[in-house]
Amino acid sequence: MTRIELERVLTLNRVWQPLTTLVLRRALVLVSRDRARIVCPQTYQMFTWEQWLAQRAVPADTHVIEADYIRTAALQVRIPQVITLARFAGYPNAGVPFSRRGVYERDNGRCQYCNAVVHKRDMTLDHVVPVSRGGASTWGNCVLACARCNHRKADRTPREAEMTLLAVPQQPTRAKLLLRGVTSQPAWTPFIGKAVVAVATE
Ligand SMILES: [Zn+2]
Known part of the structure; x- marks a missing residue:
């Protein structure tokens, strides 16, 4: 599998609440179709795909940290770490279906x-x-x-x-399930932290 299928991108709704993580390929499709914007985790600035290519891509022969970039024929493009969906403002935290x-x-x-x-x-x-x-x-x-x-x-x-449960079973919040099975990235922390606080005060 290539990195485009392995790397994961934190996906926020329109009001920046974390929904899920998507594989990079899927995230790039959403951004290139203008259904999502890339969020810079340092500046919180939002980018369309064209803006991202103009500002966060360098020619193929530039020396870069390989892990942070994907290559096209002519360019090395910085891998987005966070995207925000352009339209979806819902927050499906209320009910996580039993499974x-x-x-x-x-x-x-x-x-x-x-x-x-x-x-x-x-x-x-x-x-x-x-x-x-x-x-x-x-x-x-x-x-x-x-x-x-x-x-x-x-x-x-x-x-x-005469057996004891380790914990009382409860319905999990979506924020809790968000990162199960996915390795969290430092760049996601500010966005996920917010959600956990939001959930805790509900
Ligand atoms: Zn057992």
């Missing part, structure tokens, strides 16, 4: 009973209150468990099984 994968991410890939690291393919979803007792598949009633703990707990509540 098995989301439970895995929320619980940091650890069994919520024994704290063992669980590989994605080995994960089991434990219903804290068992389905047979009317327990629902919701954020508040499901945790990541290793096969061993899930087997041991069987059709019982944690109390009956």
